[in-house]
Amino acid sequence: MTNTPDPTSILQDLIRCPSVTPLEAGALDYMEALMGPAGFTATRMPFSEDGTADVDNLFLRIGTGSPHFCFAGHVDVVPPGADELWSYPPFSAEIHDGTIYGRGACDMKGSVAAFCAAAIGFAADHGGRLPGSVSMLITGDEEGIAINGTVKMLAELKRRNEVPDVCLVGEPTCPGALGDTLKIGRRGSIHFEVTWTGVQGHSAYPHKALNPITPLARLIDRVSSHELDRGNAHFGPTTLAVTNFDTGNPANNVIPASANARFNIRYNTEHTGQSLKDWVARECETVKQAFGGTFVIAIVEGADAFMTEPGSFVDCMAKAVAAETGIEPKLDTGGGTSDARFIKNYCPVVEFGPNNATI
Numbered sequence: 083m084t085n086t087p088d089p090t091s092i093l094q095d096l097i098r099c100p101s102v103t104p105l106e107a108g109a110l111d112y113m114e115a116l117m118g119p120a121g122f123t124a125t126r127m128p129f130s131e132d133g134t135a136d137v138d139n140l141f142l143r144i145g146t147g148s149p150h151f152c153f154a155g156h157v158d159v160v161p162p163g164a165d166e167l168w169s170y171p172p173f174s175a176e177i178h179d180g181t182i183y184g185r186g187a188c189d190m191k192g193s194v195a196a197f198c199a200a201a202i203g204f205a206a207d208h209g210g211r212l213p214g215s216v217s218m219l220i221t222g223d224e225e226g227i228a229i230n231g232t233v234k235m236l237a238e239l240k241r242r243n244e245v246p247d248v249c250l251v252g253e254p255t256c257p258g259a260l261g262d263t264l265k266i267g268r269r270g271s272i273h274f275e276v277t278w279t280g281v282q283g284h285s286a287y288p289h290k291a292l293n294p295i296t297p298l299a300r301l302i303d304r305v306s307s308h309e310l311d312r313g314n315a316h317f318g319p320t321t322l323a324v325t326n327f328d329t330g331n332p333a334n335n336v337i338p339a340s341a342n343a344r345f346n347i348r349y350n351t352e353h354t355g356q357s358l359k360d361w362v363a364r365e366c367e368t369v370k371q372a373f374g375g376t377f378v379i380a381i382v383e384g385a386d387a388f389m390t391e392p393g394s395f396v397d398c399m400a401k402a403v404a405a406e407t408g409i410e411p412k413l414d415t416g417g418g419t420s421d422a423r424f425i426k427n428y429c430p431v432v433e434f435g436p437n438n439a440t441i
Contacts, residue, residue, distance in 0.1 A: 086203030090182070092116065093195035097175035097184035101157050103226040104135040109157040109191075113198065113220065117142050120202040121210040122218075127238060129230035137223040137230035141239070144205055145215030152217045152246030153197045154232065154425060156224035159186035189441040193252025194220065217246060224421050232421040236428050248395050249431040251422045254438035255414070261407025265433035266396055267316060267389030267415040268423060269348045272355050274362055275380040276301065282339040291337040295329060297373035298341045302327065304365055305345065310353065316389055317350030317415050350415070351387045385423040389415060390430045399432050 099109035114124040127139040162172035162185040170176040172185040182192075201216055219239075223231025239245050255263045278298040283291025302324055310320040324345045331338040347358055359381060366377050390396060392413065403411045411434070425431040 085206035089199035094175035096191040103158040110140040129234045140220045143217035145212040149214040152249040154219040158222040193435040251433040252435045254435040261409035264411040270387035271384035273382040280375040283337045294341040320349040385419045
């Protein structure tokens with residue numbers, strides 16, 4: 083592309099907007115002003131919900147036809163912490179020895195800047211008359227609770243009949259060199275909290291009590307030692323991590339009335355959230371039959387496992403990465419969660435972005 087602007091200066095301008103979630107701090111205003119002269123129509127999408135912060139979002143599009151290619155990203159960043167812990171001020175975007183220093187440089191203003199530059203160049207090379215359409219879905223709520231961002235933007239795009247045909251999310255995906263990893267899916271995440279209730283008593287007379295620690299400890303042993311699966315062609319094995327075990331008991335001679343444990347499961351496409359909920363419930367019932375007491379399970383579902391099947395879209399993305407970086411990317415499904423978990427309900431989605439070592 084002969085008309086591509088310098089993405090470095092765009093990135094510096096974006097970093098200098100202190101857009102800590104849920105603030106956009108001028109980043110969306112900047113993008114709207116940058117992309118408008120290139121022919122992109124801008125639509126601001128502010129959303130609110132009781133008990134949450136208001137969030138402003140931005141949808142940019144050029145063209146009206148298909149195929150409709152969408153880049154999805156976020157300009158919000160996590161808090162930078164104390165300035166003295168930084169080599170350079172976190173929102174100064176200073177360049178030293180070829181490296182830009184700033185909060186959000188990799189996650190993910192770098193990808194946003196790169197796509198802005200590429201989209202401007204692509205539109206200019208086609209004289210503003212694209213063979214299809216290109217859009218950008220930019221939220222300010224990815225690093226937060228993700229209620230007033232991508233989820234509601236996608237619902238609005240569906241209402242307006244503007245759902246993309248395919249989508250690229252610019253999360254930092256490369257653990258080594260730029261180009262080494264293209265994410266085609268993500269593991270699911272589900273959190274369990276089990277509270278077991280017994281009968282309080284004195285430790286000198288344990289036969290008069292029902293110690294809830296015993297059944298809960300047995301439950302944790304059972305679930306943490308169980309092999310849920312061995313993975314599949316695109317996912318590693320499902321993992322379970324115990325994150326807390328507590329009684330809130332300050333006395334060393336009292337058997338507590340209840341005990342509480344929490345664990346998180348990161349699962350592949352061999353499972354669903356419902357199948358794992360059913361499994362944990364069965365394990366609890368089995369332990370209850372052996373040890374007594376009662377239990378309550380609280381569940382928070384973080385994300386479903388998903389994968390975009392290798393095919394024309396994935397192949398196209400992989401070839402583009404290889405052409406630009408000289409590296410054949412690994413197709414991967416590891417890591418945490420991203421807004422791709424919402425986009426996959428509307429269209430095929432992959433993720434590619436810079437090195438993630440310093441995010």
